[in-house]
Amino acid sequence: xxxxxxxxxxxxxxxxxxxxxxxxxxxxxxxxxxxxxxxxxxxxxxxxxxxxxxxxxxxxxxxxxxxxxxxxxxxxxxxxxxxxxxxxxxxxxxxxxxxxxxxxxxxxxxxxxxxxxxxxxxxxxxxxxxxxxxxxxxxxxxxxxxxxxxxxxxxxxxxxxxxxxxxxxxxxxxxxxxxxxxxxxxxxxxxxxxxxxxxxxxxxxxxxxxxxxxxxxxxxxxxxxxxxxxxxxxxxxxxxxxxxxxxxxxxxxxxxxxxxxxxxxxxxxxxxxxxxxxxxxxxxxxxxxxxxxxxxxxxxxxxxxxxxxxxxxxxxxxxxxxxxxxxxxxxxxxxxxxxxxxxx
Amino acid sequence: xxxxxxxxxxxxxxxxxxxxxxxxxxxxxxxxxxxxxxxxxxxxxxxxxxxxxxxxxxxxxxxxxxxxxxxxxxxxxxxxxxxxxxxxxxxxxxxxxxxxxxxxxxxxxxxxxxxxxxxxxxxxxxxxxxxxxxxxxxxxxxxxxxxxxxxxxxxxxxxxxxxxxxxxxxxxxxxxxxxxxxxxxxxxxxxxxxxxxxxxxxxxxxxxxxxxxxxxxxxxxxxxxxxxxxxxxxxxxxxxxxxxxxxxxxxxxxxxxxxxxxxxxxxxxxxxxxxxxxxxxxxxxxxxxxxxxxxxxxxxxxxxxxxxxxxxxxxxxxxxxxxxxxxxxxxxxxxxxxxxxxxxxxxxxxxxxxxxxxxx
Numbered sequence: 001x002x003x004x005x006x007x008x009x010x011x012x013x014x015x016x017x018x019x020x021x022x023x024x025x026x027x028x029x030x031x032x033x034x035x036x037x038x039x040x041x042x043x044x045x046x047x048x049x050x051x052x053x054x055x056x057x058x059x060x061x062x063x064x065x066x067x068x069x070x071x072x073x074x075x076x077x078x079x080x081x082x083x084x085x086x087x088x089x090x091x092x093x094x095x096x097x098x099x100x101x102x103x104x105x106x107x108x109x110x111x112x113x114x115x116x117x118x119x120x121x122x123x124x125x126x127x128x129x130x131x132x133x134x135x136x137x138x139x140x141x142x143x144x145x146x147x148x149x150x151x152x153x154x155x156x157x158x159x160x161x162x163x164x165x166x167x168x169x170x171x172x173x174x175x176x177x178x179x180x181x182x183x184x185x186x187x188x189x190x191x192x193x194x195x196x197x198x199x200x201x202x203x204x205x206x207x208x209x210x211x212x213x214x215x216x217x218x219x220x221x222x223x224x225x226x227x228x229x230x231x232x233x234x235x236x237x238x239x240x241x242x243x244x245x246x247x248x249x250x251x252x253x254x255x256x257x258x259x260x261x262x263x264x265x266x267x268x269x270x271x272x273x274x275x276x277x278x279x280x281x282x283x284x285x286x287x288x289x290x291x292x293x294x295x296x297x298x299x300x301x302x303x304x305x306x307x308x309x310x311x312x313x314x315x316x317x318x319x320x321x322x323x324x325x326x327x328x329x330x331x332x333x334x335x336x337x338x339x340x341x342x343x344x
Numbered sequence: 345x346x347x348x349x350x351x352x353x354x355x356x357x358x359x360x361x362x363x364x365x366x367x368x369x370x371x372x373x374x375x376x377x378x379x380x381x382x383x384x385x386x387x388x389x390x391x392x393x394x395x396x397x398x399x400x401x402x403x404x405x406x407x408x409x410x411x412x413x414x415x416x417x418x419x420x421x422x423x424x425x426x427x428x429x430x431x432x433x434x435x436x437x438x439x440x441x442x443x444x445x446x447x448x449x450x451x452x453x454x455x456x457x458x459x460x461x462x463x464x465x466x467x468x469x470x471x472x473x474x475x476x477x478x479x480x481x482x483x484x485x486x487x488x489x490x491x492x493x494x495x496x497x498x499x500x501x502x503x504x505x506x507x508x509x510x511x512x513x514x515x516x517x518x519x520x521x522x523x524x525x526x527x528x529x530x531x532x533x534x535x536x537x538x539x540x541x542x543x544x545x546x547x548x549x550x551x552x553x554x555x556x557x558x559x560x561x562x563x564x565x566x567x568x569x570x571x572x573x574x575x576x577x578x579x580x581x582x583x584x585x586x587x588x589x590x591x592x593x594x595x596x597x598x599x600x601x602x603x604x605x606x607x608x609x610x611x612x613x614x615x616x617x618x619x620x621x622x623x624x625x626x627x628x629x630x631x632x633x634x635x636x637x638x639x640x641x642x643x644x645x646x647x648x649x650x651x652x653x654x655x656x657x658x659x660x661x662x663x664x665x666x667x668x669x670x671x672x673x674x675x676x677x678x679x680x681x682x683x684x685x686x687x688x689x690x691x692x693x694x695x696x697x698x699x700x701x702x703x704x
Contacts, residue, residue: 033510059511086356086503091386099382149390160386287652288367 002027002072003229006060006101007079009037011188012121015222016077017041021048023226029054031069031080060097066104074111076101076118077229081161087153094157095164102168117175119229122162124182124214124240125155130301134270138214139310140180140238150298152194175235177228182214182242182309184221186328187335191256194303196249197265198294204265207273208249211306214242215252217328220321227319239314245325246309252329259333261340273300347371347668350409350433352400352424353416354378354387356504357438361413362391364660371411371668377403400424404431410671411436417515418525422447422454429458434671436664437464439529441688443520448688452681463667463677464684466533468593470666471659472648473606473613477597478537485615486599488577489538493598494531495583497591498523500554500567505586508565517565521695524550524569524584528694531582532687534595541575546690548572550698553587564699571694582694611654612641 003025007013009032020028021044028051030041035057045053058065060080070076078101082093105113127138128145136142148156162178169176183193192199195213197206216224224241228234247255250267257263268276277300284293323331349371351358358376365373375395378384388396397403404412404427412433414424418440428435435455441448441464455462468474480486499505508516508523519525550566567586573579593608603616614637619626648654655661666678 059513061511062513085506087359087386087390088354088356088383089503089507091382095382095386096380149392156386156390160382288655289363290649290652290655 003075004029004073005077006031008032019222019226026051031056063100070104079121090157094161098161114173119177120165122180123158126159130298134306137308177234178238181216184216186218206265206267207304210248212246214309216242217323219323224319231317260336347410348374349411350375351413352377354383358415375407425451429460434460435462440525445688445692461677467660470662476613487601491598492535492538492580493596494534496531496593498586499591500586535580539575539578545574546693548694548697
């Protein structure tokens with residue numbers, strides 16, 4: 001079976017390829033934007049004798065680049081998404097690129113689309129949590145966001161992306177597996193999710209407080225993707241992905257300060273954040289956007305409202321956490337410490 | 345009268361157009377259009393625009409906009425302008441105006457022939473500091489211009505720069521002047537008001553300094569440009585730098601009486617006056633006078649901020665307001681067509697030297 005991994009050179013992609021190899025997949029085509037990441041991927045194949053890693057470098061925004069990428073593949077793991085940049089860039093990378101993939105699969109010769117399995121890595125951001133009560137436990141039945149335009153661009157684009165895949169699935173009947181990870185973290189990733197807080201100027205505003213962080217260590221997340229990709233019962237299903245033991249935002253920040261570096265932080269209780277959001281929202285409206293509407297009440301409720309999480313469905317596939325949360329945090333902080341030292 | 349407005353091209357800069365259009369009370373943004381329906385969908389959803397299209401002809405037919413904002417890549421501008429004016433629209437055009445000077449001429453000719461109005465988004469020219477400089481010049485504070493230095497910075501690691509670097513097929517790579525062509529309008533249109541020459545002497549040097557530009561794999565993306573312009577009465581020096589920090593935009597106009605310095609990023613304009621104090625006092629006092637100018641400028645800016653008139657695209661709001669007003673009152677557009685043509689002609693000659701042999 002030939003597997004296609006899009007975004008294989010990314011933070012998560014390299015680990016997904018490694019877990020695919022560990023699970024016995026040997027014929028993998030890796031799509032990556034630039035050849036700079038190729039070495040890391042090719043070194044993986046040396047660890048798994050008999051493996052064939054085929055690199056497919058190019059810009060996936062161009063429809064013409066997809067024809068070769070989808071040839072002969074029967075399993076697609078789609079990781080590509082716009083993580084930052086201008087809104088138009090993020091929608092292009094998450095949604096337009098996905099549409100190009102789906103269209104290429106529709107028209108290719110050889111394996112029919114309905115004999116293909118596609119694994120989409122979506123996001124927790126697609127859930128509509130702003131109006132849920134504090135402490136609500138999010139599972140796969142939680143309703144999707146009804147007002148993505150009120151959320152951040154990443155969540156909006158991920159929701160459009162996921163809806164696009166379901167639309168094509170209904171039309172073409174292929175097997176679609178959707179994973180919705182929480183906060184993917186690990187060496188190579190960033191230091192803070194917005195769920196912990198926001199860095200504004202020299203001060204870190206700690207807004208997450210005692211909320212649980214739905215962390216997913218990058219190796220554990222990659223393992224979940226590969227387990228779901230290969231499980232016969234996962235077709236047509238959605239799985240939330242996060243680790244079993246979750247720290248609170250304040251514990252994460254405390255550990256960061258202890259193991260990486262001291263930063264100046266101000267903790268704002270949720271009710272203060274709400275009041276601030278109300279003020280900023282009003283000012284944003286009154287001033288016609290003189291200051292950006294970074295914090296609104298809707299965004300605040302979505303990011304810092306405080307939910308609990310449930311990964312029981314993922315466990316039914318046989319997934320287990322490969323790296324414990326303390327080990328994951330220790331490895332992440334060691335990486336961040338080293339990165340900061342290099343920057344100095 | 346309320347003008348009906350539509351936008352074609354839902355890429356990055358379209359966000360700015362929507363935000364500014366919504367600030368102007370006498371207009372209604374009716375629809376957005378993009379060949380890629382996903383892009384039209386996302387823009388319409390985020391800004392609650394009532395209608396979205398992926399076919400320009402259908403949008404023009406169904407919505408009948410008075411003004412069409414064209415925010416597509418410049419490769420398509422000429423064809424879209426012709427289509428728009430044929431449908432009776434006035435045109436607000438994003439820079440760069442077109443690939444070649446002859447296309448710019450054709451764009452303006454099409455508007456004039458159809459008796460429609462057109463302006464180009466030279467928005468920094470309408471920022472408060474630029475208007476203040478114009479006022480100083482017209483009041484004779486500077487005297488005759490002797491020399492102008494216009495400089496612009498570019499952050500290749502920023503939002504726009506990253507989009508260009510990461511995508512070798514980005515439309516910027518297809519421009520005859522590549523990265524320079526995307527921003528040089530802003531550098532040159534600050535010089536032309538002080539230099540009346542139709543065809544000044546131009547010498548341009550371009551080169552690549554940074555490794556970031558190598559990531560594109562294009563090999564031809566130069567990131568530094570220096571231009572010397574020599575007119576009959578005044579000269580100018582235009583600089584583009586993707587490596588100098590901070591990334592800024594400045595303009596210095598040397599006059600026969602005084603020199604003015606504009607910092608577009610800090611939004612300050614100060615006058616460097618002729619020295620009247622003698623001896624050591626002449627070296628001591630000027631720094632306090634300059635500090636006083638900056639302090640006063642800071643107060644002005646704080647006042648603008650407190651009145652919610654300190655947006656990033658404040659100049660665009662002013663330009664658009666004037667453009668819409670010229671349509672309603674049937675007066676000349678805020679930027680002379682002659683000036684647009686002069687800028688375009690200068691750009692073409694610069695690119696011929698920066699990228700010899702490159703033609704669209």
